[in-house]
Structure formats: structure tokens, C-alpha cells
Amino acid sequence: MTTAAALRADAPASTTSVYTGAEFLDSIQDGREIYIYGERVKNVTEHPAFRNSARMVARWYDRFHEKKDQIGVLTDTGSGQLTHPFFLGSRTAEDLIRGRDAIADLQKVAFGWMGRSPDYKAAFLGTLGANSGFYGEYAGNAKKWYARTQERLDFWNHAIVNPPIDRDRAIEDVRDVFMHVEKETDAGLIVSGAKVVATGSALTHYNFIAHYGIPIKDKSFALIFTAPMDAKGVKLIARSSYEFTAAATGSPFDYPLSSRFDENDSILVFDKVLVPWENVFVYGDVDKINQFFPASGFIPRFTLHGVTRLAVKLDFIAGLFSMAVEATGSKDFRGVQTAVGEVIAWRNLFHGIADAMVKSPIAWQGTEGYNLPNLNYGLAYRVFAPMAYPRIKELIERHVASGLIYLPSSSADLESDAIRPYLDRFVRGSNGYAAIDRIKLLKLLWDAVGSEFGGRHELYERNYAGNYENLRVETLMAATATGDLGAMQDFVRNCMSDYDVSGWTAKDLVNPDDINLVSRGLVQG
Template sequence: MPSAPATPSAPRSAPLTGAEYLAGLRDDREVWLRGERVGDVTVHPAFRGHVRSVASLYDALHDPGRRDELTAPTDTGSGGRTHPFFRVPRSVEDLRGARRAITAWQRLTHGWLGRAPDYKASFLATLGAGPERYGPFADNARTWYARAQEGVLFFAHALVNPPVDRHLPEDVPPAPAVRVVGETDAGVLVSGAKVVATGAAAAQYVFVAHAGPPPTDPDFAVSFVAPVATPGLKVLCRASYELAAAVAGSAFDAPLASRFDENDAVLVFDRALVPWENVLVHRDVRTAGSFLHDSGFLPRFLLHGATRLAVKLDFLSGLLLRAAHVTGGDARPAVRAAAGEVLAWRQTVWAHSLAMVEEARPGPDGAWLPDADTAHAHRVLAGEAYRRVRELIEDALGGALCYVPSHAADFAVPELRPHLDTYLRGSHGTSAVERAKVMKLAWDAVGSEFAGRHALYERQYAGNAAVNRLDAYDHAVGSGLADRLTGEVDAFLTGSRAPGP
């Protein structure tokens, strides 16, 4: 097995611009949708809104007025600047800066891009903190850490094997999963599939790894980076809500789906060549199986997720308050009570984000990791928070979510406009156009197909609910938290004031 270090790339002194990001997507990637190969994702009506939203994030990194908020010096020797979450944090203050930058970037998309480029920094920064865990590929880890940081590269990832043949015993290799099928002097050949690669059509690279129990067959113990345009890689997309909005509606009618639909996809590799310099794990069962809990990825992605969800709940809180005013629901105690609970959930998630940083702990490699106790708590509660907030908004707004004009074009019809202005206006002097704008936004947030996908995402992106709870239990036992808690009870039972016969 070759173990030559990765070929270094020329360091960048600044992150990608929006224009550079878009230009980089015009390559030979195989993105498939509705039975056709997509020619250019930057102009296709199923993807153009999303990629332009991402491009706006890159452009914000070059805004002189946001320099200190969104960027920090690189630690690679490039002399440039980067999004601070892409750097190894060496102190709590470093994590504070990363959290501020995550918040500021998410404000630009109101929390609706779960897989903004800094999400994968949750993993990419760990390559600089602990490259030695990748053994003979440690130099690859160091190189990709520098490349990702200097360019603020956009990675998608896929960690889960396709849910095929789950009825078979666990020691039966998952044949459809990504596996090594050959080796050459140039690299490894891989075939098989991984799910769910959210945003892959709009990403520059995909990261493939293993989540779950260690693989029993070394051929499946592989982890690597691949450009999305890798020959032999197909990106098979789900239906596009952005495309549906473009064909049947407009940005007025689907204000979120038309901008922020991160298409979810299956990655299929067919004897795709992964150069040795892009390999991180090869036939190493232990390292492959310990990715989620030992790499540092888990508490970092939950810090990003909590911060992003908190921004999203800010938006949903404001949307409920605005919609309640438009409908006159703010005159009803039940609606105000629902808003009060939504605001409480919002504050709870912000508290998770804050506690993960302020209670952060140093790791053995000198990097600081977000507090794992809070991370596991958020992983369990985030889906419940989102489900409850969506339910409260639906209850508070009720049928007002349903009776809105069919399309923005209705307002341009002279025969209809007087009726719309009379019968579909809102409370507190709200015009019919403004009421429709608010209620269509509310529907796209909680009632549309786009909204349904987000409800599922918030419940599942951090893992299966039962697994999340089991992991929280195992973490408490393994970290000593369970012993400390039971110790309090034991101290009471054996103390002088303990009850006795």
C-alpha cells in the first residue's frame, strides 16, 4: 500500500469568492434528477437558488465590514484568513469566535441551510488537531486540513450504508455499501453507495466514512475525500422542491424552497479511483469504526447544529409573532401562550449552544472540544424542540395557513384584485398582498413539502432518535457522569441525615 504524503497545493491567502465557488461547480459532475443528467447546477432551476445562496455566504467572507466577525487568521502559514470554525480551537475564546462566525453566517440564510460549508468544518478541523489517528495517511489529513481551511471548501458527506438487507445478521457484509474493490499505484478503486449526501450537487467535494459498529470486512473500512466530479461517481438526487417552486409557483409563493432547498442525494461509486493522497482510512477496521465518537466530530457538529437551529428558531419565533399580528391572533390568549412556548424553546436551544462553548474542555491533543454532556443533551432534545415549535405554529395559525391566493399572478388580474384586497386582507391594517406574503412564508416554513423535509431533517440529521438516547446513556457511563450522579445518591443514603430504620 503506497503511503506517500499528499501532494501539497499552493496555499490560498483568502477564501473562495462567490464567483469562484460557482465557477468550480461547472465541471463534469454526474448529477441526476428526473431521469436526466444535469448539465450545469448553477443555472438549473432545481439547484440555482441554493447554489446562489451558498455563493452569498462566500461573498460575505470578503466584506470588509464583516472581516472580524466572519474571519480569523489561518494557522497554516498562508498569511490569509478563514472562517474560524475551520481552525483547530486552542482555547475557549477560539470556540467563542467560531460560534460567532457560525451565527453570523447562518443569519444570512436564517438557519435554513443545515449543510452550509462550515458544517463540515466540524470534521475538517479535527484533521489538524489529531492527524496521527490516520496512521500512514496522517500527512493526507494535514494537507486536507490546510486546503479546507485556506479555501473554506464546501464538503458534503455520506456516512450511512444503504438500508438494504437489514434483516440479515450483523456479521454479513453490507454488499451495497462503499467498499474497496481494487488497488493501483495511483490509488484505491471503490464501488458501492452511501447515504444521505445532503447538498452534494452543490458541493465541491464529498467525504465518505463509516458510522455505526465497526465493519467486519476490512474492504468496507475505508474513508476518503473525492471531488464531486470524480469519474465513476453518480449523485442521485431526490425530487427538487426548488424546481417545483420554479415550475408551479414563484419566489413569492415559495420563498424558502426557492432559495434554500439543499437537495439530498445518494452517492453511487462504480470503480471510482480515489488517489492515495485523498485516502484517510484504508482497511483499518478500528479507525473506521471509531470515527463518530473518537475523531472529535460529534461535539463539534452538535455545536454547529445547535447554533444553526437557534438562528432558525429566532426566525420561526419572529414569523409566528408577525403572522399572529397579521391574522389578529395576537388578541387571543391561546395564541400568545403558544408564542410564549416557542420563545422558550428558542432560548433553550441558544442555551445549549452557549453551554457547549463555555463548558468546553481541552482534549489530549491540545484542541478544545465543545462540552460533550451538553452536546448529547442537545442531540436528544433538538428534534423534540423542532417538532413542538412546528406544532405550536400550526395550532396558533390554524386555517389561516390554508386560504391564500393560489399564485402571485392572482394579484395582477383586474377582475380578482378588488376581491382579494377586500376579503383576504389581514388584521391591523395589513394589505392582502402583505398578508399573502407572510402566510405563504409561514406555509413554506411549516406546511409545505419543503417544510416536511426540514421537520424530518431536524429529527434525523444527528442520528436515529433511539441511538441518540443510547449514546447519551453510554456517554454518561463512559465519562464518569453516571458515577458522579449515583454517588450523590449513595452519599445521601450513607450520610448522617439519611433515613434509617
């Protein structure tokens, strides 16, 4: 056995229990290389650009421990520990329902605003037991990462898209930018290049690297692997932090979402990073790289996670919108009621899609009795979510209107003896809302839809599942591949078979020869 093969056979496994919130915060104080505002971050859990977002992830882990007797299931490693059900492969509809319900319950920590929660990449990790054979010589790595992550609930993220540079050129011609293997060693692969957008990666344990885009031809670009965030040569270049801006210019009262739910989107750079063989899932197999997303089982599962999270988020937004129009005194206007009703309808749609996905699973061909969420409904989510979110934002802006900005600049204004009496008088709400309560409510709504944080969330929901054209083309291709489109066309042909140019061909229908004016020559030119 080669050194590399020996390492692959000895991939990491763990019997350690799921992180607590405090353990999670300790675990990411590892010297990772993150840059923001021209400086390297010394401790991501203490830096004002990340510290409260990190604490919200810690809350997610603590909520799991609080609820594990209700939402947890036993690992399939034999350890006897409870884990998040979405980190396991599913064999029944009940398995998928438990996974969906756990995702929804834990999203309540973030009111639906945590797109890259620790169970996001369980959409991939939970496939590795059922589908380990897909990874060929690296199947042992898949099995052992599957075992480890269900025991620990390691926080993974992914970066799978090449930077938006030289898109008119072949991937192989942009070697100075796109991630590729520089050389192989006994210890692993030396990898350089960049991937985007590494959302939330500043707080994760591992980053998963794959390829989503036009097909690869050069095997040096054909790699799928994971890397710990503290690996030498891994660097994150963060965008501006909404959490930092909120803290510097306001308070939690002014920016209650920006202040704690900013999942920083970063540029992920690899500068001659050693990727040990035990962290590799695919290397050098161009066909397998290009088949990965349809073959991995990730797409149906990540779609289930996305629609479930969005449904919880819309629970929050629908409630917030309805409270805002109550506070502004317009809740009984007919047009306003139609808008709130439409938002509730969108919310119901996405909860319904999640239900359909888990209650009508599809057998996963090539595995031993495993299933996947029904992708037909998931594809509908991928098309409709980018339509729904801007529409909901439009309805809020139209019907709350100036109420979104008829607000004082800061919570500090409410502490001012000089202006507080005027605020209490002129900025009070309707229906019994005191000024401070109206201001608190509408600042929350502004942060959701009008702040930089809110604008970024609209962009996120528009592009979460891919670009506009691909979402629709993939829906068409899926319907073609499954035979559903053919069945729809046969349905039409069945209708058309009842008649021809001479009239009805169906024996039970009566031709109109006895009353038809044209055939009887009674229509004159």
C-alpha cells in the same frame, strides 16, 4: 518509499484565497454527474432544480468576504490570510466562541435554513491538525487537507450511512450495495457502492465518506476518504427538487424558501471510482474505522454547528410566528401568547446550549493543548431538538390554523383585475396588514411548515443527529464513561446514608421515637 506512500506524503495543499461567490459558482461547473427527472444535469448552476440554491451558497461566500474583518481569524499556515475560525482547531474558549459566532453570522444569509453550509464539515476539517496522529500512515494527508481547506474554505459534505437495504444482514453480506474497496493500485483505491443521504452534495466540491452504523469486520469496507464531485464514476441521483417545483408551479412570492434553500438529498453512487492515496484518511484498519466518530473530535463540533444553526433558524421561526398571529388578529389571546412564548423558550434553550458548549470546553486528551465543545450539553441538544421542532410546528398549526391555507393559489391572483378587489377586501389582515402583506407573510409561514419543503425540514430536524434510541443511549454511555452518572448515583447514596431501617444515622438529626405512634404501640389494627 512506495508509490502509494510517496503520494500520501504529497497530498494537496493550497495558498489560494477563500472563494468569492462568483468563484464558487465557477468552481462547481466541472462536469459532475448528477441525474434528476431522467436526465443528466449539464450545468448545476443553471439547471432550475439547483440554480438558486447554488446562488445562496455563493451568497454565503460573499458574506464571509464582507464580514471577514469582524469574524475572520488568521490561518495557522503562515499565509497571513483571514479564514473562518471554525476551520481551525481550538485551544481556548475564545476560539470556540469565535467559531460559533461565525457560524451564526453566516447562517443569517439563509435565515437558518442551510443545514449543510460550507462550514458544516469544518466540524471535521478543523480537527485534522490537532488530531492528525489518529490517521497513522495517512497523517500527512490529514495535515495537508487541514491546511488547504482553511485557506480556500472548500465546500465539503459527507455521506456516512449505508442505504436502508438488507438491514437484517451483516454489512459484509451486502457487497453489491454497500461501499467497499474492489482493489488496491499504486495510484489509489478502486471503490464501488452507495452511501446516503448526500444532502446538498450536488453543490459541494468534495464528499467525505466514512461509516456510521454497526461495527465493520471486513477490511475492504473499512475506509475513510474524500472524493471530488467531478471524479470519474461518482454519480448523484437526486430526489425531486422543491426548487424546481416551486419555479414550475408558483413564484418566489408563493414559495420564498423552497425557491432558494432546497438542499437536495441524493443517492451517492461510486462505480469503480479511483480514490487517490492522498485522499485517504483510513484504510483497512477495522478498529480505527469503528472508533472514528468518538475519536475524531467530529461529534462535539458537528453538534455545536447543528445547535447554532437551529438557534438561528428559531430566531426566524419565532419572529415569523409572532408576526403571523398579529396579522390574523389573535396575538392578544392568552392561549396564543403561551404558544409564542413557548417557541421563544425553545429558541432560548438552543442558544443557551450553544453558549454552554463553547464557554465550558473540554480538554481534548491526546492532543497538544486543543479542546472540544462540551459534549454533555451537545448531547442534550441532540435529544431535545427532535422534540422541539415537531412541537413548534404543532403550535403554529394549532394557533394559526386555517390562516395557513386561507390564501389565494398564486401571486398571479394578485395581478388579476377580476379578483384583486375581493382579495383586498376578504383576505386582508388585522392590525393594519393589507391583503398583499398578509398573503406574503402567511405564504412564507406555509412554506416553512406546510409545504413539501417544510415537511422535509421537520424530517431533517427529527433525524439530524441520529436515530431516537441512539441519541438517548449515547447520552447514557457518555455520562457513564465520564463518571457523571456515577457521581449522580453517589449523590443518591449520600442521601441514603443519613438513615437506615432503625432511623436517622446522622448525628445531627433527631429520631421521632418520642412522638412516633407506631413505635409507641398507639396504632391499633
